[in-house]
Amino acid sequence: MLPHISDPSSPFKQPGGILDEIVANKLIEIKEARLKVGVSRLEESELFDRKCYSLRQSLLAPERTGIIAEFKRASPSKGIINDQADAAGVTRQYADAGASAISVLTDREFFGGSIKDLIEARSVNNIPVLRKDFILDEYQIIEAKAIGADIILLIASVLKPHTIARFAQLAKSLGLNTLLEVHKLSELEESICADLDAIGVNNRNLSDFSVSVQHSFDLVEKIPGNFLKISESGISKTETILELKDAGFNGFLIGENFMKEADPGAAMQEFSSRLKTGR
Numbered sequence: 001m002l003p004h005i006s007d008p009s010s011p012f013k014q015p016g017g018i019l020d021e022i023v024a025n026k027l028i029e030i031k032e033a034r035l036k037v038g039v040s041r042l043e044e045s046e047l048f049d050r051k052c053y054s055l056r057q058s059l060l061a062p063e064r065t066g067i068i069a070e071f072k073r074a075s076p077s078k079g080i081i082n083d084q085a086d087a088a089g090v091t092r093q094y095a096d097a098g099a100s101a102i103s104v105l106t107d108r109e110f111f112g113g114s115i116k117d118l119i120e121a122r123s124v125n126n127i128p129v130l131r132k133d134f135i136l137d138e139y140q141i142i143e144a145k146a147i148g149a150d151i152i153l154l155i156a157s158v159l160k161p162h163t164i165a166r167f168a169q170l171a172k173s174l175g176l177n178t179l180l181e182v183h184k185l186s187e188l189e190e191s192i193c194a195d196l197d198a199i200g201v202n203n204r205n206l207s208d209f210s211v212s213v214q215h216s217f218d219l220v221e222k223i224p225g226n227f228l229k230i231s232e233s234g235i236s237k238t239e240t241i242l243e244l245k246d247a248g249f250n251g252f253l254i255g256e257n258f259m260k261e262a263d264p265g266a267a268m269q270e271f272s273s274r275l276k277t278g279r
């Protein structure tokens with residue numbers, strides 16, 4: 001039986017609002033996928049037995065921008081953003097424009113994404129690909145490797161610290177990079193563990209959807225130096241990236257700012273040129 005999230009022995013927190021809805025729906029989807037596909041079929045996939053691209057190497061490569069460019073069709077806060085976009089075409093343009101990594105939403109119900117979008121992005125890119133989803137079960141980590149992802153996301157407002165440690169250990173054993181997402185200091189302090197590669201400060205409060213880049217500036221000094229530091233959400237100006245870099249961030253996760261345009265790849269190209277020339 002699936003654990004109920006209000007159960008004290010549950011591996012999940014109960015953050016409330018949309019996150020509880022997302023978790024409840026995701027648990028049903030995972031149960032169905034386990035029955036329909038199963039772990040052994042995932043492990044037989046051609047992409048499962050591969051060496052992942054290193055997030056560290058790509059983020060620190062001087063010829064790249066540090067931007068993790070996101071393919072995001074819709075979101076709970078904005079509704080539909082760009083539901084007709086082509087995952088292969090857009091993400092290839094992101095990479096050509098200097099993205100250090102690609103993020104692909106694979107949640108269908110709340111973000112209009114899919115595993116197919118990630119497989120398409122993988123097939124045309126040779127930089128790290130982040131599976132942007134709500135990871136609640138080991139099955140999804142094995143699935144992430146099998147569909148071509150290099151990075152998984154663990155969200156501290158959803159997962160209890162012992163669950164984060166367990167999932168990070170599994171991801172590492174599969175050669176995946178792990179990004180821990182926090183929004184506030186208490187989440188960072190209770191969730192940090194050795195098997196993580198990167199800490200992302202989400203500037204968006206996932207309960208009320210308010211966004212402030214100040215969260216990144218407030219937390220950057222609290223992140224130990226051995227972890228990559230990534231600022232996530234609400235970034236739309238090149239000046240903000242320069243300020244975040246000065247503050248110590250290595251990576252910048254940007255979705256809506258590109259995806260809201262008719263040609264997201266061209267928007268990333270233009271942004272990247274402005275970043276290089278400092279305009």
Ligand SMILES: O=C(O)c1ccccc1NCC(=O)[C@H](O)[C@H](O)COP(=O)(O)O
Pocket residue numbers: 018070072075076077078202204206209232233234235253254255256257
């Ligand atoms: O974006 C949302 O509305 C949202 C709602 C609930 C949970 C997660 C949500 N977004 C995931 C993200 O963190 C963003 O897609 C990502 O950081 C990019 O943000 P942005 O550049 O603001 O699109």
